[in-house]
Amino acid sequence: MAVVTIQIGQCGNQIGRQLFSTIHNDITAKQTAVSSSQNDDYTSASLQRFFRRETDMHMPEARAVMVDMEHKVVTRMMSEANKEGMWKYGKGQQYFKNSGSGNNWAHGYLVHGPEAQESVLELVRREAEACDRLGGFLCLMSLAGGTGSGLGAFITGCLREHFAHAHIINQVVAPYGDGEVIVQDYNTVLTLSRLHRDSDAVIVAENEELHKVCATRLAHKHVAFSHMNSVLAHQLGALLQPAATCGRACTLSDMLEALVSHPDYKLLSMMHVPQVSNASLSFSTSTWPSLLTRLQRMHEMHSVADEGFSWAAPSRNRSVCNLLVARGKDSSSLDCLPLTDRRSYVSWMPASCTLSLWSHPRHYAGLERSALLLSNSASVASLLDRVVDKAWGMFSSRAYLHQYARFGLGEDDFVNSFAVLEQIVHNYKNL
């Protein structure tokens, strides 16, 4: 199974570069604690999944398409990959212009989108055809800016139209609540309303949460975007690297079957333990019970960071269903009891479908045992509620609407997008 990654905008491209580096580092890791044949199976499956020319171990090409409205970031990511010298981006798999989208969703969706459609689809087709078996598409983008959000939403729609049977997963990044871009809430509402229609699953990461992980658990004094991107890439790697369930290899189909069984509930959140800085790596060991208990607590407290919450306060986060990916010794036989409390799942989900377990005995990224929880639950509701609230406040004052109108996005479009989001928030709040 192969995954084609489409990196859109500054955020998407930066995360993509980190993701491929993380995966390649995992592939070439020495301490894996499995037999060499098991290791070979894993590494060749992983190479096949993310890179081309798996026979050439020395310089594989990422299965990626890079899209941006200005060239600086794409060029920089390519040269960073080349400097690392372990893998590279395919020549010609890039699309960029010189104009930028000016943080304007309408500019990205209604103007750049149609212009870029032919070329980007051609690049995607090239990657898709180079796959023996296409597992699906992974789109990386932010919600705040103009290119990632607007052009990203448009490309997702194009993929849905042209690859009707392919699985499409979007990894989106929500900006800091107190602002990076003034119109970020508009852009978020507009993007999510489209993705909810066109994508199969949307994994929502928040800069604020990633920042907390870096600042508290990883002890970075000055948290920069590169640290946060690295955390997110680490989580995505833990999700997408080869794993098995019930004796057979896991695919994106399995993921969607496990998590997105109802079309009204497509938004996912990701949590990963253990969270240790590189310096403490060799000193930390965890048992499965302790890891799972921590995950369960983080999940209930809606916290991506494994810190800063009270153990005494009871809380109940309602989930539709969850996926647990465990990597390390005895991961296939671990006891998922902490996460299987029937009361924390919705009543209409049969008990056998509430929690799925994927596992692999090999160490991931130097961690003896690690666990990832990909959750379809009410965690996303509070973020969306906040965003819709602020966006609606701006909308009722008619602020910035002329900027969107000049590219063809009218008030009706806004109202429709708000309606979709309100429905999503309502659905999740009433789980």
Added chain:
Amino acid sequence: MGGGTGSGLGTFVLRLLQEEFPEVHNRFVTAVFPSAADDVVTSPYNSILALRQLTECAEAVIPVENQALQEICDKISRATTAGGEKNSNPIKDGSAISDNHHNTGSKRSEKPFDRMNNVVANLLLNMTSSARFEGSLNIDLNEIAMNLVPFPRMHYLIPGMAPLYSLSVVASQPRRLDEMFNDVFSRRHQLIRADPKQGLYLSCALLVRGKVQLSDIRRNIYRIKPSLKFVHWNSEGWKTGLCSVPPTGQPYSLLSLANNTCIKDTFADLVVRFNRLYSRKAHLHHFMAIDGMEISDFEESVECAKSFISEYTALESQYFQPACTSIPRLRVAEGNMMLS
């Protein structure tokens, strides 16, 4: 704005650009507003007539006032002479924003407006730095216009700059970074004579250059925010830009572009000066002698300015009564959506 060519031909060219290149949306104008003691007698007429064009045809206007520039240059020269005389901390050579970095070596004769023009040149350099150099948070002109202009006519962005100069002895500059953030919101560092702290912010951009961490910027925004008044629907109305290359002669710098209601005082001032002349019909015949100029142009322009001022005033009054302007959110009824 005060002269004839700049205000007249300049705004004509602006209109021409709007008509000939409609797809190029961003027309940024740096407009120099005349001071009260301007030597051009008819500057109030020229300014009000041009103001109307700017309001209609420009995307964003960065107003600059000669008086404010003069005060900044005076402040810098006081710091220079003070440093020299008392043998205390002198200014680092070439670090003042009024310096012409090109000619720090030779002593060529300085023309009268050189220092003030250099300040404005540095303003433009800082504004375009992200487009020319690398940084972790790039801003281009499109983004500035998009984020700072919520309503098409309210596009006056008040510039403030800090620091004005660097002192030579680095050790005696405690908390420079935080001071820089404080300064850029103070009255003395604005390039027009206005106090944004007294007015209401619609939005604000902070363009940082040099070795500054994102966490420092966020920390300072957090710190200063409570002392500033923002419109209720944009209480986090900050746009940040970080460019890694500092300006010549300084380790870092900060440019703030504020869409603030205090600009209405500048316009009100112009209207007063306009009326002083207009009520006597002074110098009007010179304008009327030109083909195509009607008395109605004067009437309309001053009315435009007055209504513009009242738009800003209306926004300010909204600040004290936010509830009236907000519509309740859409509610989901069982089965279908309904607008409440």
